[in-house]
Amino acid sequence: MSDMVHRIAFLGTGLMGAPMTRRLLHAGFAVTVWNRDRTKAEALLEDGAIVADTAAEAVKGASVVFLMLSDGNAVGDVLFSQGVAPALEAGAVVIDSSSIAPEAAREHAARLAKLGIRHLDAPVSGGVVGAAAGTLAIMAGGEAAVVEELTDVFVPLGRVTHVGPSGSGQLAKLGNQQIVAVTIGAIAEAMMLVEAGGGSREAFRRAIRGGFAESRILDIHGQRMVERNFGHAGPSKLQLKDLNNILAEAQRLSLSLPLTEDVRAEFAAFVEGGGAEIDHSGLLLHLEEKNGRSRKQT
Numbered sequence: 001m002s003d004m005v006h007r008i009a010f011l012g013t014g015l016m017g018a019p020m021t022r023r024l025l026h027a028g029f030a031v032t033v034w035n036r037d038r039t040k041a042e043a044l045l046e047d048g049a050i051v052a053d054t055a056a057e058a059v060k061g062a063s064v065v066f067l068m069l070s071d072g073n074a075v076g077d078v079l080f081s082q083g084v085a086p087a088l089e090a091g092a093v094v095i096d097s098s099s100i101a102p103e104a105a106r107e108h109a110a111r112l113a114k115l116g117i118r119h120l121d122a123p124v125s126g127g128v129v130g131a132a133a134g135t136l137a138i139m140a141g142g143e144a145a146v147v148e149e150l151t152d153v154f155v156p157l158g159r160v161t162h163v164g165p166s167g168s169g170q171l172a173k174l175g176n177q178q179i180v181a182v183t184i185g186a187i188a189e190a191m192m193l194v195e196a197g198g199g200s201r202e203a204f205r206r207a208i209r210g211g212f213a214e215s216r217i218l219d220i221h222g223q224r225m226v227e228r229n230f231g232h233a234g235p236s237k238l239q240l241k242d243l244n245n246i247l248a249e250a251q252r253l254s255l256s257l258p259l260t261e262d263v264r265a266e267f268a269a270f271v272e273g274g275g276a277e278i279d280h281s282g283l284l285l286h287l288e289e290k291n292g293r294s295r296k297q298t
Contacts, residue, residue, distance in 0.1 A: 006153055009034070009062035011055050011078055012098070013041050016124070017068035019131035020097070020157055022047050027156035034058035056083035064153055065094045071241065072100035079108060090116030093146060095153075097138075099123045099238075101245045102167035102174070103252070105141065109166040118146050121166060123173035126158060127233060134158055139176070141169030174249060177242035178260055181280065183217040185263045188284040191225055192291065202226045221281035230282035237276040240267045 006029060010021045013035040024031050025047045032050040034057070035041040041051045052058035055078050059065050065088065069075050075098050079085050088094070094112055096105065096119070105121035112119045120142040130136045136158030140147045147154075147162045154160040163172045191201040205222045208214070224230050243264040250257045270278075270286035278285070288294050 006063050006150075007061055008032070008153070009052075009059040009065045010049075010068070011035075011058060011065065011084070012068035012070075013044060014068065015128055016097075016131050017066075018044060019128060020066070020068065020124075020136075021049060023131070023134050023156040024153070025049060029153070029156075032058045032062065054082065056087040059084050059087050059092075062088070063092055064150065065092065067094065067096045067098055069098045071098070072104035074098070075100055075108065076104065080111065085112060085115055085117065088115070088117050091118070093118045093120065093150065095120045095122050095150070097122050097124050099173055099177075099242060099245075100170060102141075102170040102249055105170045106167040109142065118143070119166065120146055120150075121169040122160070123169055124158065125173065125176050130158065137161070137176075139163050139169040139172035141166050141171070171249065174242060174246045177239065178246050178257075180217060181239055181243055181263045181267065182259050183215060184221055184280055184283055185266060185287075187218055187222050188225060188281075188287050191222075191284070192287060192293065196291075196293070221279075224279065224281040225284045230279040230285075232277050232279055234280045235277050236267055236280045236282060237271050239280040240264070240271050243267060 008024055008029050008031045010017060010031055010033045013021055013033050018040065021031055021033055021044055032052050033041045033044050034052045034055045045051060067075055067078065069078060075096060094117060109119040120140050122138050122140040124136040124138050126136040134156050138154060138158050138160040140160055140162050141164060144162045147160060163169055191204060194204040195201050205218065205226055243260065246260055247257065247264060266283060266286060270283055273286065275282055275286060
């Protein structure tokens with residue numbers, strides 16, 4: 001399809017939704033936006049977006065609707081309680097890029113299918129930087145033909161991969177978050193080990209860069225741990241939400257995931273102890289405190 005065919009609605013223009021919307025606008029798509037906090041939607045006016053008063057109004061006449069909302073309850077509320085689903089035309093595609101439980105994604109797909117509306121669960125990885133640069137990893141669950149049909153819509157955003165049927169995109173995102181969380185924990189513990197023995201965590205990170213333990217987590221989050229400048233880019237409360245969803249899905253599939261269970265317990269303690277808004281690399285603070293080596297973050 002030509003990109004001129006698609007009229008896009010984007011619901012949820014926060015931290016991730018805003019730069020994704022800008023990518024679509026700058027690629028030449030007409031995009032109508034809605035956000036619960038209207039000021040976040042109005043920030044996109046200068047980029048050419050049309051701001052709607054309600055979510056249902058935003059999707060009228062749209063062939064593609066993106067959702068980037070906080071959780072499964074918010075997605076269900078917007079789709080089915082705020083009138084979005086009935087306002088969509090048959091054949092329209094809902095692309096849910098929110099990170100929600102796979103079971104919720106499957107339920108939404110089934111309910112929309114009864115209305116003749118197609119659905120992809122397409123969560124993303126790459127953070128705000130990836131969203132702004134158009135380099136997101138997009139994991140799509142649903143029909144492969146729909147993913148292929150919307151190639152031109154995905155191109156400005158990043159690289160899309162069809163993973164499998166409905167819910168598979170969310171499973172892939174959970175797998176991604178699983179690796180991220182366990183790796184953050186491993187790097188934090190390794191830095192503590194080296195420093196406790198008299199070494200430099202900064203030198204340690206430099207020494208292993210390019211080796212077998214190299215990763216984007218070591219690069220980006222490892223640097224935050226060295227600088228002790230964690231920020232709020234990936235709030236630990238959201239990492240905990242993902243870990244809870246992972247373990248709920250594992251239970252449904254009769255799987256035991258001991259490493260994930262352990263790191264989930266540490267994130268739960270960190271969040272409960274006041275780390276909810278701190279970037280997930282800040283798990284180091286909790287592990288240091290647990291070892292009686294508490295230090296201030298910058």
